[in-house]
Amino acid sequence: MALSFRRRKSLSPRVVFPNRILPYLLVAPQLAITAVFFYWPASQALYQSALREDPFGLSSKFVWFDNFVRVLSDPNYVNSVQVTAVFSLATALVAMAVALLLAVMADKVIRGRGIYRTLMIWPYAVAPAIAGMLWLFLFNPSIGTLAYGLRWLGIAWNPLLDGGDAMVLVVAAAAWKQISYNFLFFVAGLQAIPKTLIEAAAIDGAGETKRFWTIIFPLLAPTTFFLLVINTTYAFFDTFGIIHAVTGGGPGKATETLVYKVYNDGFVNLILGDSAAQSVILMAIVIALTAFQFRFVERKVHYG
């Protein structure tokens, strides 16, 4: 044991803990938190997804996969999947594209660069519900300042009645809140690109647009990939507060995402079995999506 340890040390500069128990003690708090707040609720959801309660919530019986069958054959659920796909894709895309644009612009600013960056990061500090309210008020068809402007421009704007308008509104609110976060990472990513590379490309005859697409964008790929994973997860889960405050899933379930439906069916309608089945499906979707991203998208990413 001692011999192999020494040999390892001489081959690589890696630090090896000789203590057997200490490492476990050090990771124990993190493991405990993960266990209590992730594994335990997840296992509960898994268990509940196979139970059905009677209408009064007094007893429950084990029904195997009946809840899943019911949920998956429910047209409202299929609608929710579509809504989520549109919402997540749009939110992630808008949040990342706008953040990248702003980061590239902010990178060019020389005077007052710190102020720009600080101001850009502020929206991230706003709580989702507050952000939702902010957008709700701005775009409320009867009292919203910006809704008034839209109507003045001749756009029939009514997110309370029109599902498409409502979707645009929640996507805008959700993206707006995430832009700051993405901006921060894109700025850091841009700064990590050596200036001489850009200069070399300029000498090589690449114009600004060409430089961006052939040099900067490929070199940002690790950042973009990371943000893709984070933004997808964000759009799936963390946008609950915004949807809750702005549309409440409406009008007519036009903005009812999967997470919102889990909440609606479980906590409002108290169909716990269905809700649990939905959250298990949601978990499976996110795991599959993340696995897909790592398997196929990451291949195209060059890390330095």
Add this chain to the structure above:
Amino acid sequence: MATVDLRDVRKVYPGGVEAVKGVSIAIPDKALCVLVGPSGCGKSTLLRMIAGLETISAGSVSIDGRVVNAIGPAERDIAMVFQNYALYPHMKVYDNMAYGLRNRGKAKDEIDRRVRETAEILELGHLLERRPRELSGGQRQRVAMGRAIVRNPKVFLFDEPLSNLDAKLRGQMRVEIKNLQRSLGVTSVYVTHDQLEAMTLADVLVVMNAGQVEQLGNPLDIYEKPASTFVASFIGAPPMNLLKLTRGSNEFAFANGAHVAVAAPAGAAILGFRPEDAEAVPGDQAPQAGLALPAVVEAVEPVGSESFLYCSAAGSRIIVRVPGRATATPGDKLRIGAKSEKLHWFDEAGKRVG
């Protein structure tokens, strides 16, 4: 095939710092001009102004007779080799070299032919499918050179291209760069802080200090007749010995009061001679060359082919080069001489006299 003409070029940064204070250099066609100086002397800024990466505050830069002040780097028809090579890390060696040609809309088969030809010259043929991170420092250096050569530009610009290489490789690449530049016949500007590179590469050597040209000319002329104490101590290794003098009636007194009779030109206040022009004899003998400065050996540095004696004499440090193995040891008393035609004289301000 172009001349490069700098006329009273200045660079003032927005903060008011003047990095380049009026530099005029005329580089003839096919010549290799080396800008040398300590860090912060403005040599890199000057190079970047020729490249078009820095704006020119005043004066003019002409390439091939055309003033390029207002022209972007891409249209100046130059190629630059950066200190950190600046290879595109996400592209293969082939694409790194082809990038500039593609941007200029060259035909695919012409690009392919030129990249392969250049790779042949630089012995990069087997590396074309690799990415920069899979290459050694020397190979990356070659790719950076290849990227410059493949474009067949009017002017090559080198920004300390060898300073990230180890000493042995640096020596090899130095010779290679010189040969390549000769055979391709492309006018080049080369920035370095290494006086050995400067001496060996330059057709035209420009010694810079504090944003100004200290001296400009043929490297050996500069070595033999440095225009100032700055040039004298910068060009040549180890640097020239410089001794402050005070003038007596018909002799010079050194700082510590030692008197030595030498014929000095009017206005001279500093005496200089190179370690390789000095001669050391035991303290009880008189050197043939004259001067006969009494000195004590402080340290001996054997290099193999030669040795350097670090002596203290006349209140200053004097370095003497002796061939082969040195017989002197620290503590020995010596007399140091130098031939009168090998003496350099400078005035109070450090400018050359005579």
